[in-house]
Amino acid sequence: MFLQIRSQHYVTRSVKVSSYYFIYLRLLLKRDLPACILRVLLCFYTNNFVRVSRCGLFSEYFLATNGVKQGGVLSPVLFCVYIDDLLVRERRLSNANIGCFIGSNYACALAYADDLVLLAPTASALRKMLAICDVYAAEYSMCFNAQKSKCLVILSNA
Numbered sequence: 001m002f003l004q005i006r007s008q009h010y011v012t013r014s015v016k017v018s019s020y021y022f023i024y025l026r027l028l029l030k031r032d033l034p035a036c037i038l039r040v041l042l043c044f045y046t047n048n049f050v051r052v053s054r055c056g057l058f059s060e061y062f063l064a065t066n067g068v069k070q071g072g073v074l075s076p077v078l079f080c081v082y083i084d085d086l087l088v089r090e091r092r093l094s095n096a097n098i099g100c101f102i103g104s105n106y107a108c109a110l111a112y113a114d115d116l117v118l119l120a121p122t123a124s125a126l127r128k129m130l131a132i133c134d135v136y137a138a139e140y141s142m143c144f145n146a147q148k149s150k151c152l153v154i155l156s157n158a
Contacts, residue, residue: 076113098125
């Protein structure tokens with residue numbers, strides 16, 4: 001098996017990989033993972049046929065072209081690698097200096113698996129953080145689900 005870049009897509013044994021996987025492989029390459037690990041992950045996530053089960057009924061198999069495997073052991077880690085540039089490496093959110101202090105510790109976002117919590121001191125700060133996330137999502141071919149999003153306001157007693 002080999003990897004080579006052809007017009008922004010990785011090609012492996014004549015299987016065209018979506019731009020999502022191209023972005024993801026580029027992020028993994030930044031971390032200097034051995035080629036054999038990259039090949040295993042690529043094989044694990046391409047040619048991935050899945051089906052949906054509901055109330056004991058099953059759909060036909062179809063090709064899953066993006067995302068991590070639901071309930072997969074590696075899924076939380078792989079998703080964190082995908083959003084690492086937003087949170088840590090490029091420090092997009094933390095460099096905006098619009099997070100909150102918890103005691104003496106600065107925090108602007110908390111993440112686990114596919115959940116992301118933005119911590120903002122004001123509504124305008126939250127809007128700025130959402131704009132940063134929106135730009136990041138466009139660059140990295142992802143979308144945040146507004147329907148599953150919630151906002152919690154905590155007021156001080158003073």
